Amino acid sequence: MSDLEVYRTKARTFLESMAPKYGREARTGNSVEQDLALGREYMAARYDAGFGGINWSPDIGGQGLTHLHKITFDGEEMQFGMPVQFFGISLGMPVPILIHYCEDKLFVKERVRKALRGEEIWCQMFSEPSGGSDLAALRTKVETDGNGWKMNGQKIWTSWAQYCDYGVIVTRSDPTVEKHKGLTYFFIDMKAKGVEVRPIKLAGGDSHVNEVFFDDVRLEDSQRLGAVGGGFGVSLHTLMIERYIATDSAGFGPHLDEFVKLAKTVDLNGKPGIEDGRVRSAIARNHAMRAGLDAITKRAFAMMMAGMQPGPEGSLQKLVAVRSRQKLSEMAMDLLGAEGLDFDPHAYVKTDWGTSWLNAPTGRIAGGSDEVLLNTIAEKILGLPQDYRPDKGIPFNAIPA
Numbered sequence: 434m435s436d437l438e439v440y441r442t443k444a445r446t447f448l449e450s451m452a453p454k455y456g457r458e459a460r461t462g463n464s465v466e467q468d469l470a471l472g473r474e475y476m477a478a479r480y481d482a483g484f485g486g487i488n489w490s491p492d493i494g495g496q497g498l499t500h501l502h503k504i505t506f507d508g509e510e511m512q513f514g515m516p517v518q519f520f521g522i523s524l525g526m527p528v529p530i531l532i533h534y535c536e537d538k539l540f541v542k543e544r545v546r547k548a549l550r551g552e553e554i555w556c557q558m559f560s561e562p563s564g565g566s567d568l569a570a571l572r573t574k575v576e577t578d579g580n581g582w583k584m585n586g587q588k589i590w591t592s593w594a595q596y597c598d599y600g601v602i603v604t605r606s607d608p609t610v611e612k613h614k615g616l617t618y619f620f621i622d623m624k625a626k627g628v629e630v631r632p633i634k635l636a637g638g639d640s641h642v643n644e645v646f647f648d649d650v651r652l653e654d655s656q657r658l659g660a661v662g663g664g665f666g667v668s669l670h671t672l673m674i675e676r677y678i679a680t681d682s683a684g685f686g687p688h689l690d691e692f693v694k695l696a697k698t699v700d701l702n703g704k705p706g707i708e709d710g711r712v713r714s715a716i717a718r719n720h721a722m723r724a725g726l727d728a729i730t731k732r733a734f735a736m737m738m739a740g741m742q743p744g745p746e747g748s749l750q751k752l753v754a755v756r757s758r759q760k761l762s763e764m765a766m767d768l769l770g771a772e773g774l775d776f777d778p779h780a781y782v783k784t785d786w787g788t789s790w791l792n793a794p795t796g797r798i799a800g801g802s803d804e805v806l807l808n809t810i811a812e813k814i815l816g817l818p819q820d821y822r823p824d825k826g827i828p829f830n831a832i833p834a
């Protein structure tokens with residue numbers, strides 16, 4: 434058995450021991466607050482069992498294993514439905530960036546330990562009403578008085594901000610230069626004076642994204658991560674940290690077997706749905722598509738095991754998987770008829786078609802919208818010319834807004 438397979442078995446044994454208390458079934462019906470409390474407990478147990486910071490250096494409290502060990506653990510954990518959703522962004526991007534750029538190593542060590550144990554949560558504040566896909570169009574501004582900084586502006590769609598202790602943020606420090614060049618990156622205390630978090634209610638009734646407002650928020654220069662004017666580079670670094678994460682060819686929605694089960698039981702014009710040509714063709718198409726995505730994932734994994742960097746084909750994953758999950762969920766709801774419109778706020782996205790359908794559009798936007806991923810595929814995989822960029826070379830404050 435390879436080292437990774439031994440590790441997978443070890444991970445599964447741990448997860449199986451945790452599942453009765455923290456797994457999907459134990460969480461059913463929980464409020465967000467109950468789930469968060471359970472999540473914090475689980476994170477502490479995970480840390481104590483040696484599965485915290487799997488691929489981080491032992492110097493800062495990690496396990497010193499490889500990225501492949503981490504993907505292996507995450508892939509297994511995903512199947513148990515543990516309450517880890519609050520901590521994914523925190524440990525995925527902001528904390529690694531803090532580790533890389535913050536010079537106060539004692540402070541970093543303390544933050545890392547608390548973040549790994551679920552005691553503290555970090556958010557990532559990039560998107561704004563005027564700068565989402567085009568990150569460099571952001572307008573939250575900082576001004577220096579030579580002794581620190583004052584920040585004013587607004588971020589939006591910040592995941593879990595209402596539960597966060599700290600966050601990383603990219604701001605405009607110089608509007609007189611090209612848009613990519615006038616940005617500076619900081620970390621902030623989410624409880625600081627002048628920071629106001631307002632949850633946004635989503636279609637499914639939940640509020641895991643927020644608007645965050647800043648009114649004369651005071652920042653010390655020691656909160657700066659990277660050089661003044663170097664914020665775009667640090668932002669790209671943030672987005673590239675874990676390019677290869679555990680993926681799911683079902684687009685984080687129901688498994689295809691669930692659809693086949695439904696098609697066999699549902700009545701369509703006096704016959705089982707599975708006998709309908711459109712239903713059969715949807716099953717075949719989704720099977721082929723998911724097998725293709727799984728093959729891309731396997732190839733990326735094999736490349737990483739051989740010490741190579743997989744290419745940009747990973748951007749196909751989210752685009753194809755979430756889009757087809759949305760279509761398949763729509764068909765399942767049609768097959769269910771009126772029952773397909775029943776809404777259960779506690780239903781699980783991997784077993785409930787209505788929840789999967791309602792939740793799918795956010796998956797088509799977060800982490801890069803479909804159109805932006807299509808641009809990546811066009812430019813990086815197909816080698817087509819770059820997207821038209823009319824504001825190239827123009828100072829930010831000269832771009833019409």
Ligand SMILES: Cc1cc2nc3c(=O)[nH]c(=O)nc-3n(C[C@H](O)[C@H](O)[C@H](O)COP(=O)(O)OP(=O)(O)OC[C@H]3O[C@@H](n4cnc5c(N)ncnc54)[C@H](O)[C@@H]3O)c2cc1C
Pocket residue numbers: 522556557558559560561562564565566567589590591592593642795796798799800801802803804805808820
């Ligand atoms: C569930 C969820 C969680 C999120 N969490 C976070 C978070 O924690 N932190 C954070 O900073 N942000 C977060 N976001 C925001 C997310 O990153 C942005 O929504 C995303 O980058 C798109 O930006 P936008 O919403 O401003 O849309 P816009 O960029 O305004 O896009 C509007 C439309 O125009 C299209 N478009 C834009 N540019 C192009 C182009 N060049 N070519 C073709 N079409 C284009 C888009 O595809 C889209 O259809 C989250 C979003 C969601 C839905």
